[in-house]
Amino acid sequence: MRLSGEWTIDHAASISETLAAAPCGMATVDARTVARIDSLGVLQLLRWSRRCGVEFEAFDFAPAHRALVSAIEDVADDRPKRPREYGFAAALARLGFTVQDNWKEFLALVAFFGEVLTKLLRTVKEPSRFRPIALVHHMEQVGLDAMPLVALLSFMVGAVVAFLGANVLRDFGAEIYVVELVSVSFLREFGVLLTAIILAGRTASAFTAQIGAMKSREEVDAIRTLGMDPIDLLVIPRLLALLLMLPLLTFVAMVAGLLGGLTVGAYGLDIAPQQYLARMHSTIEIKHFWVGLSKAPIFAVVIALVGCLEGLQVEGTAQSVGERTTSSVVQAISLVIVLDAIAALWFMQVGL
Numbered sequence: 460m461r462l463s464g465e466w467t468i469d470h471a472a473s474i475s476e477t478l479a480a481a482p483c484g485m486a487t488v489d490a491r492t493v494a495r496i497d498s499l500g501v502l503q504l505l506r507w508s509r510r511c512g513v514e515f516e517a518f519d520f521a522p523a524h525r526a527l528v529s530a531i532e533d534v535a536d537d538r539p540k541r542p543r544e545y546g547f548a549a550a551l552a553r554l555g556f557t558v559q560d561n562w563k564e565f566l567a568l569v570a571f572f573g574e575v576l577t578k579l580l581r582t583v584k585e586p587s588r589f590r591p592i593a594l595v596h597h598m599e600q601v602g603l604d605a606m607p608l609v610a611l612l613s614f615m616v617g618a619v620v621a622f623l624g625a626n627v628l629r630d631f632g633a634e635i636y637v638v639e640l641v642s643v644s645f646l647r648e649f650g651v652l653l654t655a656i657i658l659a660g661r662t663a664s665a666f667t668a669q670i671g672a673m674k675s676r677e678e679v680d681a682i683r684t685l686g687m688d689p690i691d692l693l694v695i696p697r698l699l700a701l702l703l704m705l706p707l708l709t710f711v712a713m714v715a716g717l718l719g720g721l722t723v724g725a726y727g728l729d730i731a732p733q734q735y736l737a738r739m740h741s742t743i744e745i746k747h748f749w750v751g752l753s754k755a756p757i758f759a760v761v762i763a764l765v766g767c768l769e770g771l772q773v774e775g776t777a778q779s780v781g782e783r784t785t786s787s788v789v790q791a792i793s794l795v796i797v798l799d800a801i802a803a804l805w806f807m808q809v810g811l
Contacts, residue, residue: 617645663787
């Protein structure tokens with residue numbers, strides 16, 4: 460079969476009619492006499508060849524058209540997606556792939572932690588690599604800007620815990636034990652957990668979006684080209700900022716949660732503030748405070764590593780930035796909750 464004429468978008472209707480009438484089973488297609496051809500013409504020929512079972516290598520194009528044909532052929536994969544399979548075997552296969560992907564992500568996170576730790580120790584030996592201005596900038600973004608949100612949410616959760624506890628304890632005539640309920644829960648668990656979850660959603664996503672945008676604009680490659688290390692410039696300042704600010708924000712969350720319980724006790728349970736504080740002082744041990752605060756650095760490292768790693772794994776498109784940002788939030792929150800549960804069981808077993 461020999462093609463001629465102009466295979467452009469101006470003649471789209473006649474091209475469709477011609478190919479619809481063309482017989483299948485051609486061994487070769489001579490397109491060297493085609494005067495002009497654009498992407499629409501190439502796509503129409505691709506679809507006709509697939510419909511008729513003709514290999515596209517059987518087409519012989521003019522030398523001036525081969526570059527365009529090759530480029531369109533590379534990106535014109537319009538095969539329909541395989542329909543989603545249902546059933547036990549398909550569900551089991553998807554579960555297996557998901558577990559495998561999560562295991563790979565975990566191994567990548569551990570490897571990234573080792574790389575960051577190595578380069579952090581190198582920074583101790585070579586102080587010129589340290590970026591104090593970047594550290595202070597990220598401390599402001601991570602800590603000061605997040606403080607009002609952490610304090611407000613912790614105050615409200617403390618008030619809710621006090622209300623719910625009072626409703627249950629009122630049936631036993633033990634409303635005064637709301638003091639221990641709010642104090643122990645916020646000092647041990649809620650203070651650090653709420654803060655970590657807020658920063659996992661706020662800061663981890665910001666780290667991923669910032670580094671991912673730089674990766675998509677090839678700024679990370681430019682940093683490497685200039686002989687600098689992206690870990691020193693992008694990861695370590697963010698990690699140290701979160702490591703310094705998360706314990707401070709945890710302390711703010713603890714105080715705000717205790718104030719929320721105190722407010723509910725004073726205005727909703729007829730417990731005078733002096734009585735509330737006196738009972739809290741006489742019943743609460745300082746170990747609860749240290750148990751909660753000891754988990755803050757671990758959560759900070761996890762959130763920072765997940766956010767930075769996902770940002771460095773961006774592939775260069777806007778869609779990839781969005782996917783990695785979502786993944787960083789999910790991973791950070793999940794790891795924080797899992798680690799908090801493990802820490803709670805461990806502290807319970809050792810008697811703290």
